Amino acid sequence: MKISEALKQARNMLRTVAQRPLLEAELLLAHYLQKERIYLHAHPDEEVDEGYFSLIQRRATHEPLEYIIGEVSFYSKRFFIEPGVLIPRPETELLIDEVAKRIQGKERVAEIGVGSGIISAILKMKFPNLKIVATDINKKALAVAQKNFKRYGVDVKLIHTSLLDGVNEEFDIIVSNPPYIKRGFPLEKGLFYEPEEALFGGERGDELLQQIIDIFIKSSAKIIACEMGYDQKEAISSYLEQKGFQGSCEFYKDLAKLDRGFVLQKEEE
Secondary structure (H helix, E strand, O other): OEHHHHHHHHHHHOOOOOOOHHHHHHHHHHHHHOOOHHHHHHOOOOEOOOOHHHHHHHHHOOOOHHHHHOEEEEOOEEEEOOOOOOOOOOOHHHHHHHHHOOOOOOOEEEEEOOOOOHHHHHHHHHOOOOEEEEEEOOHHHHHHHHHHHHHHOOOOEEEEOOOOOOOOOOOOEEEEOOOOEEOOOOOOHHHHHOOHHHOEEEOOOOHHHHHHHHHHHHOOOOEEEEEOOOOOHHHHHHHHHHHOOOOEEEEEEOOOOOEEEEEEEOOOO
């Protein structure tokens, strides 16, 4: 089958699962052939074997494109990703932007729940003099993060632990994109392929966020930035009031104008 014909057939097979079926068909074929997408348009009559359609079948069952090709696009860069590690979402770029606004350049940063490493990697590329320590309870995530750090030549200390348990260092800034979905919340089909522990934050969804806030309040850190669920602003505000937090709290929205995260800053002593 020719490339042009294969792409047409693949596009039809992906119509019900992909918002841009032709683009995904091209990305999967480029991955299968180990070529750039432009190659497909320059060689429409080249033959493609049936192995390509095994990838299309996987995508047709809602397996995420990123897991199939082993890469994800984030902050205009390509990062390694594997099943068992949360796929970064575009809205997390906003979390990085919020942190970056408040960085001078030489701070000590802790990332709680490093996942694939994209937050620490981008921050380190933006601010090479940061000292970053990143933790995760998922060993597979740590391995993928290490691959991404090596890919971009950034130095980030990785620790296998929950939250900051056993980490006896002082930090200026804490950043985290923790699990924050309420347990039992109906998920899109594609999310069933992703690790539950990276999605669900507890019975209410904000339990881990509360634990991270507690860690921040007790720590030497002056700033914390976290991603959160679109419906958790009131709960976070109430918890901060309950804890008697005296500093500033700024919530930010995503591109859909939904509440998506917050930045806390302690008062100057």
